[in-house]
Amino acid sequence: xxxxxxxxxxxxxxxxxxxxxxxxxxxxxxxxxxxLFKIAYQQWWLDLxxxxxxxxxxxxxFVVAMVLASVLIYTRCSIGKALFGLITFKEGQSIFRASSVxxxxxxxxxxxxxxxxxxxxxxxxxxxxxxxxxxxxIFSALLSPNFAIFEDALFAAIETVYMAFVATALAIPVAxxxxxxxxxxxxxxxxxxxxxxxxxxxxxxxxxxIEPLVWAIIFSVWVGIGPFSGMxxxxxxxxxxLTKLYSEQIEAIHDGPVEAMxxxxxxxxxxxxxxxxxxIILPYLSYTIYRWDINVRMATVIGLVGGGGIGTMLMQYQGxxxxxxxxxxxxxxxxxxxxxxxxxxxxxxxxx
Amino acid sequence: MPLLHAEHISKxxxxxxxxxxxxxxxxxxxxxxxxxxxxxxxxSTLLRCINQLHTVSSGRxxxxxxxxxxxxxxxxRQARSRIGMIFQxxxxxxxxxxxxxxxxxxxxxxxxxxSLLGMYSAEDKQKALAYLDIVxxxxxxxxxxxxxxxxxxxxxxxxxxxxQDPKILLADEPVASLDPSTSHSVMKYLQKINQELGVTVIxxxxxxxxxxxxxxxxxxxxxxxxxxxxxxSDIDEQWFKTIYGEDAVEVSIN
Numbered sequence: 001x002x003x004x005x006x007x008x009x010x011x012x013x014x015x016x017x018x019x020x021x022x023x024x025x026x027x028x029x030x031x032x033x034x035x036l037f038k039i040a041y042q043q044w045w046l047d048l049x050x051x052x053x054x055x056x057x058x059x060x061x062f063v064v065a066m067v068l069a070s071v072l073i074y075t076r077c078s079i080g081k082a083l084f085g086l087i088t089f090k091e092g093q094s095i096f097r098a099s100s101v102x103x104x105x106x107x108x109x110x111x112x113x114x115x116x117x118x119x120x121x122x123x124x125x126x127x128x129x130x131x132x133x134x135x136x137x138i139f140s141a142l143l144s145p146n147f148a149i150f151e152d153a154l155f156a157a158i159e160t161v162y163m164a165f166v167a168t169a170l171a172i173p174v175a176x177x178x179x180x181x182x183x184x185x186x187x188x189x190x191x192x193x194x195x196x197x198x199x200x201x202x203x204x205x206x207x208x209x210i211e212p213l214v215w216a217i218i219f220s221v222w223v224g225i226g227p228f229s230g231m232x233x234x235x236x237x238x239x240x241x242l243t244k245l246y247s248e249q250i251e252a253i254h255d256g257p258v259e260a261m262x263x264x265x266x267x268x269x270x271x272x273x274x275x276x277x278x279x280i281i282l283p284y285l286s287y288t289i290y291r292w293d294i295n296v297r298m299a300t301v302i303g304l305v306g307g308g309g310i311g312t313m314l315m316q317y318q319g320x321x322x323x324x325x326x327x328x329x330x331x332x333x334x335x336x337x338x339x340x341x342x343x344x345x346x347x348x349x350x351x352x
Numbered sequence: 353m354p355l356l357h358a359e360h361i362s363k364x365x366x367x368x369x370x371x372x373x374x375x376x377x378x379x380x381x382x383x384x385x386x387x388x389x390x391x392x393x394x395x396s397t398l399l400r401c402i403n404q405l406h407t408v409s410s411g412r413x414x415x416x417x418x419x420x421x422x423x424x425x426x427x428x429r430q431a432r433s434r435i436g437m438i439f440q441x442x443x444x445x446x447x448x449x450x451x452x453x454x455x456x457x458x459x460x461x462x463x464x465x466x467s468l469l470g471m472y473s474a475e476d477k478q479k480a481l482a483y484l485d486i487v488x489x490x491x492x493x494x495x496x497x498x499x500x501x502x503x504x505x506x507x508x509x510x511x512x513x514x515x516q517d518p519k520i521l522l523a524d525e526p527v528a529s530l531d532p533s534t535s536h537s538v539m540k541y542l543q544k545i546n547q548e549l550g551v552t553v554i555x556x557x558x559x560x561x562x563x564x565x566x567x568x569x570x571x572x573x574x575x576x577x578x579x580x581x582x583x584x585s586d587i588d589e590q591w592f593k594t595i596y597g598e599d600a601v602e603v604s605i606n
Contacts, residue, residue, distance in 0.1 A: 256443035260509075263403055264516055265433030265460035270467050274456050278447050 014086070021080030022073050028080070029065035032107060034058055039114045079104050141323030142330060149325050153310065153332045160309030161336065163227045164295035167234035172288055174239050178204070179246030180272065186250065200243075207240035212298050216307040230307025234295050245287045246280070253279040286348045293344040300333055310336075353417070354378040355552055356402065356520060361411030361421075363397050363576075371397040373576040374411070379520070384546045384553045386563045386584070389573035390596060395556040398573065399522045402554070403435040404428060416519060433460030436513030436551070440525040442505040444497040450508050451493040454480040457515025476515070483511040487541055503534035510541055514549070521545065523555040527562070535559075539566050560587065 034057065042051050072078045081087045082100040095101050125131060178200060180186055187197035215233035223229050258275035266274065303311015310333055317325040356379040363372040371394045379385055387395045400406040402413060404420055412421045420431045436457070444453050458476045459467055466472070472480075484490050487507035492500065497508055506526060513521055523542060527535035543566055546553045557563050563570055564584045572580035572595045580591055593600060 254443075256439060256441050257445050259405060260437070260439060260443035260512075261445075261456065261459065263405060263432060263435070263437040263522075264457050264512070265429040265431070266456070266467075267429065267459070267464050269464050270459045270462075273468050274445055274459065278445050281447075 017084040017086055018073065018081075021078060021084045021086055022069055024080035024083060025069035025072060025078055026062070026065045028107060029068045030058065030062045032110060033061035033064050035110060035114050037061065039117055040110075044117055076100060077103055079107075138323050142327035144324060145327035145331055146322075146324040147328065149328055150332075153313065153329050156310040156313045157332050157336050159227055160299045160303065160311065161296055161340075163231045163307075163309055164234060164292060164299045167231045167238055167299075168288065168292040168295050170235050171238035171242055171291075175242035175246055176284075178239070178243045179250055180276075182243050182247035183250035184247075185253075185255075186272075186276075204240045204243050207236055208244065212237040212302055213305055216302040216305050220306045225306035225308070225312075227308030230299055230302040230309065230311075233302055233307060234298060237298070238291055238295060242287065242291055245291075246284060249280045249283045249287075250276060282351050286351045289344045289347050289351075293340045296340045297337055300337075355381045355416060356554075357414040358402070359412050359414075361398075361401060361408045361413060363394075363401060363406060364409045371576055372401070372408075375573075375576075375578050377571060377578070377581075379552060379554060381519075381552055382546070382550055384543065384566060384568045385555070386567035386570050387554065387556045387573060388558070388560070388563060388570060388595060393573040394576040395573055396524050399437070399524050399554065399556060402520075402522060403432050403437060405437075429460055433516050434519050435522060436516050436518035436520070437522040437524070438506065438509045438513055438526050440528045442502070442509050442529075444505055444508055444512075446498050448497060449494050450484065450489060450497050450500070451477075451480055453497045453508050454484060454511045454515055457512040460516065480511070480515060483514045484508075486514070486544075487511045501534075502530050503538055506530065506538050507541060510538075510545070514545065514551075518551055520552045520554060523553060525556045525558065528558060535562065542566070560592070563587070 037057065038051060038053075042048050069078075069080075073081065076087060077099045078087070079100050082098070082104075087098070087100060089095055089098055096105075181193075181196055182200045182204060184197065187193045212233045215236050216230050219229035219232040220226075223232065253276055257279065258271060261271040261275035299307065299309055300311045300314075303309045303313070304315045306312060306315075310329060314326065314329045314333070317329065356377075358375060358377045360374045360376055361372055362370070362374050364370050375394075375398065387398060389395050397406060401408050402415070402420075404423070408421055412419055414420070415431060416434060418427075418431060420428070423431055445456060452470070455472050455476060458472060458480075462472055462476070481490065481493060484493055487510050489500075489504060489507055489511070492504065492508075497505060500508065510521075521542070526542065527538050530538060539562055542553055542555065545551050555567075557567075564587075567584040570580065570582060570584045570587065571578060572591075574595060580587070580595060587595075
């Protein structure tokens with residue numbers, strides 16, 4: 001029924017939708033053209049090792065796509081039209097019988113095939129005799145770990161756990177305060193507070209979108225290689241993640257207690273302390289423990305780029321190709337991660 | 353001079369809904385005023401405008417000789433502290449004890465730092481226990497509020513409102529989530545507060561049988577406008593149909 005209503009000549013909305021559909025089609029077809037030309041034709045069919053690139057090529061593809069899209073917009077084969085609700089699907093019929101959907105599936109297949117080619121997936125390499133011999137060598141070394149370095153590995157692992165713990169602990173108060181300023185429902189009431197909200201959200205998203213691994217590299221230049229740089233990287237990333245998780249929790253609270261506290265004539269700080277905090281404290285604890293758990297795992301990876309702890313040790317032995325020692329470290333890491341995972345799951349289950 | 357005086361107040365929400373369209377009311381000290389009307393007629397908005405949980409779009413409200421619609425910051429909070437409010441969903445603080453909930457009614461007169469540490473004055477603590485006694489929950493002071501039944505939670509909310517030493521108590525459909533017998537018990541507590549403590553009550557209600565039992569005066573809202581004002585006994589069949597529509601049939605709870 002609703003499809004019918006949309007299909008009525010509500011001209012302006014239909015125009016807008018058609019333009020959007022056409023633009024979508026142009027983008028989809030430009031992409032298809034360039035993939036077909038560069039990967040399917042040049043790399044795979046002609047088997048060129050070094051493919052030249054010039055900005056004329058995407059431009060030509062764009063022109064071809066515009067022509068194609070302009071033709072297809074009058075047919076039922078337009079993916080854009082299907083996306084923007086301009087094609088009525090027959091009721092009771094599988095949507096996979098619609099030509100637009102089938103075309104979209106073909107595009108998906110094309111992307112998958114191109115992906116296989118770009119990733120250089122090769123069963124030949126995977127099962128070659130020399131490769132298998134190497135795999136056997138490393139696995140047998142890993143499976144006979146060198147227990148002589150057990151104490152060193154344990155101390156490094158403890159360093160990693162402490163590093164993760166301090167990073168989490170320092171992140172909690174910062175994220176706790178920032179979360180209130182990053183919660184839409186508390187900040188939307190005035191233009192100034194909303195601007196602050198937007199700025200904090202932006203910086204938090206930016207911080208979060210940069211991997212802790214990259215932060216660790218930055219801080220290892222700043223404060224030198226070692227646990228401190230790793231801790232700083234984890235701290236920064238934890239602040240951003242916890243702020244987001246905390247603020248989402250604040251956004252999901254019931255308004256009732258807030259309204260009730262406001263109605264008593266309480267100060268805004270009191271309103272937050274009595275109306276908001278009791279509602280969020282348990283989920284906060286749960287998230288924070290989970291974060292510590294994640295941080296222990298991340299601390300291991302960060303060690304690989306010089307963030308200290310067991311990761312750094314792993315990198316050193318791996319560089320020396322001493323696989324028996326690496327095997328020992330892998331066992332210690334797996335045990336720590338498993339223990340943390342188990343403990344945090346148990347604690348969080350009790351917090352519900 | 354009436355205790356509360358609303359002059360031509362209108363409220364338009366940001367989404368364009370006109371909830372109140374120029375309402376004038378006067379409320380005298382000691383009244384039990386009941387507001388009736390369909391859902392969406394503006395009853396809740398009217399109550400929330402009185403204590404400025406919602407700001408009015410135009411018009412003014414004078415409460416206790418001060419224009420509350422013009423107040424801001426500390427002075428607004430002080431005015432609010434003299435207006436208690438209870439809600440349909442009780443709106444107690446979850447995971448806190450009954451006593452903590454009642455004490456939160458004293459937040460306006462407790463310094464911020466002390467309240468964050470939960471340090472209320474001994475006088476307020478005694479008062480809280482006394483009000484819990486009035487609503488018959490003295491035994492439950494250290495029980496978590498969310499472990500109580502609906503009727504008990506609403507009584508905790510009443511005690512919390514009383515902690516404010518209010519001149520007016522706003523009740524936004526206080527019994528709409530309760531069963532009939534609990535409804536009467538909660539209404540009786542409101543009546544007791546009105547008659548014995550002299551607190552003026554403004555209450556939104558749905559059931560006319562409750563209105564006839566407890567109200568001293570009734571106003572009716574329809575689509576944001578005042579359509580009736582008078583004694584509860586004067587609401588006859590004709591008025592009922594004007595307020596609730598031609599097809600409405602009266603349902604009573606006993």
